[in-house]
Amino acid sequence: MKSAEFLPLVSVVVPVYNGEMDLPDLIECLRSQTYPPHSVEYLLVDNNSRDRTSAIIQTATNLNPPSVPPLLRGGGNLDRITIRHFTENQIQSSYAARNQGIRASTGEIIAFTDADCRPETQWLENLVKPFADLEVGISAGEILALPGNSLLEKHAARDNTLSQKHTLAHPFCAYGQTANLAVRRQVLAQVGLFRPYLTSGGDADLCWRILRETSYKMYFAENAIVRHRHRSTIKQLQSQWYRYGESNKYLHELHGVDLMREFTPGEYLYRLARWLLKELPIAVAKSDLARLDLVELLHTPIGLLNVRARATGQRQAKLPLAAWEIDQL
DSSP states (O other), X not given: OOGGGOOOOEEEEEEESSOTTTHHHHHHHHHTOOSOGGGEEXXXXXXXXXXXXXXXXXHHHHSOSOSSOGGGGTOOOOSOOEEEEEEOOSSOOHHHHHHHHHHHOOOSEEEEOOTTEEEOTTHXXXXXXXXXXXXXXXXXXXXXXXXXXXXXXXXXXXXXXXXXXXXXXXXXXXXXXXXXXXXXXHHHHHHOOOOTTOOSOHHHHHHHHHHHHSSOEEEEEXXXXXEEOOOOSHHHHHHHHHHHHHHHHHHHHHHOOOOOOOXXXXXXXXXXXXXXXXXXXXXXXXXXXXXXXXXXXXXXXXXXXXXXXXXXXXXXXXXXXGGGOOOOO
């Protein structure tokens, strides 16, 4: 079957926790998708939010016509889209929320993104195309940065922190992040859903179970793009990298992934001294004061803070016994 003729029913599942600031823009991005609206449903799952998330989703469900002409976003259609509202209030985990959406879905293909992501107009169309090949069980799209003004947002954009190219090159086994991922429904029926009590690393766990327990392949749909808002404060950034460390510990317990080696105090001091005495003077000498790029100048110390937060997360993480549980379709 030619991919141009391949238009299966798709279910897009989005877990939402305290997403009142993100939901309006996300919903407009969903309304601007070029994928035929009669072939897609959008399932927004409120994961016990304490803000106006539930009211915003309910309003979008009841008042569906686009409020912004999709042509302003470079394409899309003016038809109504199907938005369905669900809740997951028993387990505080995005994976439990995703499972709730999956079980309520009707699509042959289940796609995932997050509330703080902004899918480009042809995102879903390009993410689904690879499934025309019956050997493809997972399609992973690219994750790029939303434009940001803060130093930390620019730092993350410079490093392409959330790019799928990093996770697709994982030394243990490739995986795609749920900010931009799609899976065949029949594959989920075979290997199970997400681990509902896992709080980090569930995307890797699911992809690895599929790729190691079945003959299905994963395809990198580089043109299926979502843009993600990076963290803008030190607290948010450290929390993000702490969770990366937790994820590695959890995956070590579940799959035998190697633990990351922690830097010694001497290594931190050496790298800081090298930055202060060599990298910083060279960078300053190459540019005048009016053109100093703080993102470039502070790249090393910010990176070391991230490494330290990740190491702390790995050291302190304790996998809950319930996290071994895998939900079934």
